[in-house]
Amino acid sequence: xxxxxxxxxxxxxxxxxxxxxxxxxxxxxxxxxxxxxxxxxxxxxxxxxxxxxxxxxxxxxxxxxxxxxxxxxxxxxxxxxxxxxxxxxxxxxxxxxxxxxxxxxxxxxxxxxxxxxxxxxxxxxxxxxxxxxxxxxxxxxxxxxxxxxxxxxx
Amino acid sequence: xxxxxxxxxxxxxxxxxxxxxxxxxxxxxxxxxxxxxxxxxxxxxxxxxxxxxxxxxxxxxxxxxxxxxxxxxxxxxxxxxxxxxxxxxxxxxxxxxxxxxxxxxxxxxxxxxxxxxxxxxxxxxxxxxxxxxxxxxxxxxxxxxxxxxxxxxx
Amino acid sequence: xxxxxxxxxxxxxxxxxxxxxxxxxxxxxxxxxxxxxxxxxxxxxxxxxxxxxxxxxxxxxxxxxxxxxxxxxxxxxxxxxxxxxxxxxxxxxxxxxxxxxxxxxxxxxxxxxxxxxxxxxxxxxxxxxxxxxxxxxxxxxxxxxxxxxxxxxx
Numbered sequence: 001x002x003x004x005x006x007x008x009x010x011x012x013x014x015x016x017x018x019x020x021x022x023x024x025x026x027x028x029x030x031x032x033x034x035x036x037x038x039x040x041x042x043x044x045x046x047x048x049x050x051x052x053x054x055x056x057x058x059x060x061x062x063x064x065x066x067x068x069x070x071x072x073x074x075x076x077x078x079x080x081x082x083x084x085x086x087x088x089x090x091x092x093x094x095x096x097x098x099x100x101x102x103x104x105x106x107x108x109x110x111x112x113x114x115x116x117x118x119x120x121x122x123x124x125x126x127x128x129x130x131x132x133x134x135x136x137x138x139x140x141x142x143x144x145x146x147x148x149x150x151x152x153x154x
Numbered sequence: 155x156x157x158x159x160x161x162x163x164x165x166x167x168x169x170x171x172x173x174x175x176x177x178x179x180x181x182x183x184x185x186x187x188x189x190x191x192x193x194x195x196x197x198x199x200x201x202x203x204x205x206x207x208x209x210x211x212x213x214x215x216x217x218x219x220x221x222x223x224x225x226x227x228x229x230x231x232x233x234x235x236x237x238x239x240x241x242x243x244x245x246x247x248x249x250x251x252x253x254x255x256x257x258x259x260x261x262x263x264x265x266x267x268x269x270x271x272x273x274x275x276x277x278x279x280x281x282x283x284x285x286x287x288x289x290x291x292x293x294x295x296x297x298x299x300x301x302x303x304x305x306x307x308x
Numbered sequence: 309x310x311x312x313x314x315x316x317x318x319x320x321x322x323x324x325x326x327x328x329x330x331x332x333x334x335x336x337x338x339x340x341x342x343x344x345x346x347x348x349x350x351x352x353x354x355x356x357x358x359x360x361x362x363x364x365x366x367x368x369x370x371x372x373x374x375x376x377x378x379x380x381x382x383x384x385x386x387x388x389x390x391x392x393x394x395x396x397x398x399x400x401x402x403x404x405x406x407x408x409x410x411x412x413x414x415x416x417x418x419x420x421x422x423x424x425x426x427x428x429x430x431x432x433x434x435x436x437x438x439x440x441x442x443x444x445x446x447x448x449x450x451x452x453x454x455x456x457x458x459x460x461x462x
Contacts, residue, residue: 023262024269025284029246031188031305034339036247039285092337093344097287100445107447108331115332130333131347131455133405136290136444137254139261147285151339177416178423179438183400185342185459190401193439251441290444291408293415301439 004085007121008075018077019043022139027077034092035081035150040073041142042066051141055104058143067096067113070146074114075121078150087153091118091128094148099141100134107132114146158239161275162229169230173197176293181231188246189235189304194227195296196220205295209258212297221250221267224300228268229275232304241307245272245282248302253295254288261286268300312393315429316383326385327351330447335385342400343389343458348381349450350374359449363412366451375404375421378454382422383429386458395461399426399436402456407449408442415440422454 008015018027021038028037042049042065054063079085096111098104111132118126128148138145162169172181175192182191196203196219208217233239250265252258265286272280282302292299316323326335329346336345350357350373362371387393404419406412419440426434436456446453 021284023284023286024266024273025248026281027283029244029281029283031244031246032186032340036283036303038283039287090337090339092339094333095285097285102444105445105447105449107445112332119332127334127337129335129337129344129346129455130329130331131403131405131453132331132447133347133453134443134445134447135288136256137259137261137288139259139286139288141259145285145287147283149344175438177438177440178420178427179402180435181437183398183435183437185398185400186340190437190457192437193441249439251439289442290410291413291415291442293413293440293442295413299439299441301437 002084002086004121011120013072015076015079018080019073028081030081033151033154035078035152037074037077037148039145039147040070041145042069044069048142050143052143053099053101054110054143056101060106060110063110063143064113066144067111067146068117070144071114071117074146074148082152088122088125089151089153090125092149092151094128094130094146096132097135097138097145099138099143107134110144156238156240158275165274167226169233172231172234173227182235184235187305187308189232189306191228191231191302193299193301194224195299196223198223202296204297206297207253207255208264208297210255214260214264217264217297218267220298221265221300222271224298225268225271228300228302236306242276242279243305243307244279246303246305248282248284248300250286251289251292251299253292253297261288264298310392310394312429319428321380323384323387326388327381336389338389341459341462343386343460345382345385345456347453347455348378349453350377352377356450358451360451361407361409362418362451364409368414368418371418371451372421374452375419375454376425378452379422379425382454382456390460396430396433397459397461398433400457400459402436402438402454404440405443405446405453407446407451415442418452
């Protein structure tokens with residue numbers, strides 16, 4: 001069994017079917033060894049698990065979990081892009097967007113839900129450069145959206 | 155006549171002069187086969203065609219058109235970068251930022267104004283990974299700003 | 309003495325120790341010749357020099373300086389990534405995020421604090437593609453956050 005798939009199983013994570021874009025774009029594009037993955041939200045079985053603004057409608061703990069779900073959705077697409085997650089060389093970059101209520105400034109702790117999960121799964125290879133940001137709204141009222149760039153084997 | 159230029163003509167699109175940055179940066183940078191294009195707004199002949207927040211000052215339909223205009227402005231710069239748009243291999247990634255009124259969560263449909271146009275022009279090569287986002291304000295009150303990364307021939 | 313280090317000295321800029329991430333990520337990732345640097349704020353000696361929203365708590369002039377500080381913090385990390393800043397081939401791309409009060413739309417002039425500094429230091433190589441954006445909040449209430457992608461010698 002593949003190493004990363006085994007790790008996901010140990011963590012009790014089952015990758016879903018990769019999401020179909022809700023609009024006129026594709027889930028990923030590869031250029032050279034880099035895979036750019038489209039922004040993902042906290043959908044589980046086609047429905048957002050959480051909705052609304054962090055710091056008002058959604059707690060920081062819930063948003064942390066929403067970020068982890070977004071990372072799982074990113075991995076589902078990544079797997080469809082490379083076939084085998086063992087072909088991942090490194091997670092290069094991650095952008096995390098938090099739908100923030102006025103005064104909420106703990107975006108980095110929310111996005112850790114994705115970052116810590118990626119390190120659990122990929123170890124050193126999972127460590128990434130990052131920017132945690134705030135938005136006044138996000139598509140369909142998701143509390144968190146995340147996109148990433150991954151380097152894979154040639 | 156070049157294929158993509160011909161397609162643009164069929165679509166009734168005339169590329170403008172590439173915009174001069176309003177600040178201390180350049181319209182694009184190329185690294186290897188990738189061209190990074192600076193964020194563009196909905197300027198036509200040097201004036202923003204629309205201004206204000208989508209969902210309040212600007213309708214979704216107008217914002218869709220603003221996104222298309224931004225894509226046209228991106229193509230004008232891309233052409234100045236590569237000379238001939240037939241040298242485009244693929245649109246790799248697009249970030250679309252929507253200046254959103256409180257409660258507006260249909261950013262993906264706005265950014266489709268750019269995405270659908272790129273697919274009309276480039277076909278399969280025009281399909282891109284994407285993130286549609288919201289901002290509480292945008293420079294000079296543009297309703298939409300878009301940036302993109304394009305892979306071109308060596 | 310190295311050319312860029314000398315230039316920094318002439319400009320009276322002393323690079324700080326590179327910042328330790330406050331969360332589960334790393335300061336940079338390199339893929340091929342590209343170095344992706346994590347978003348930096350206006351910390352000096354571990355404390356944000358400014359706090360709050362530009363156009364309300366922080367003036368445009370202060371925010372311009374905050375952007376320059378963020379650029380200095382990015383260079384500190386870049387130096388730790390490549391050893392010698394003379395190995396920089398070009399600053400490829402910069403994203404500047406401004407924590408904006410309602411109605412503040414002069415983000416490009418704020419981000420010029422970083423852009424003009426990079427051109428002062430690196431000359432032609434310092435000119436970059438760019439997107440200046442607004443956020444309704446930013447981590448720990450920094451007025452400005454900046455991230456960048458740099459091409460370096462093989």
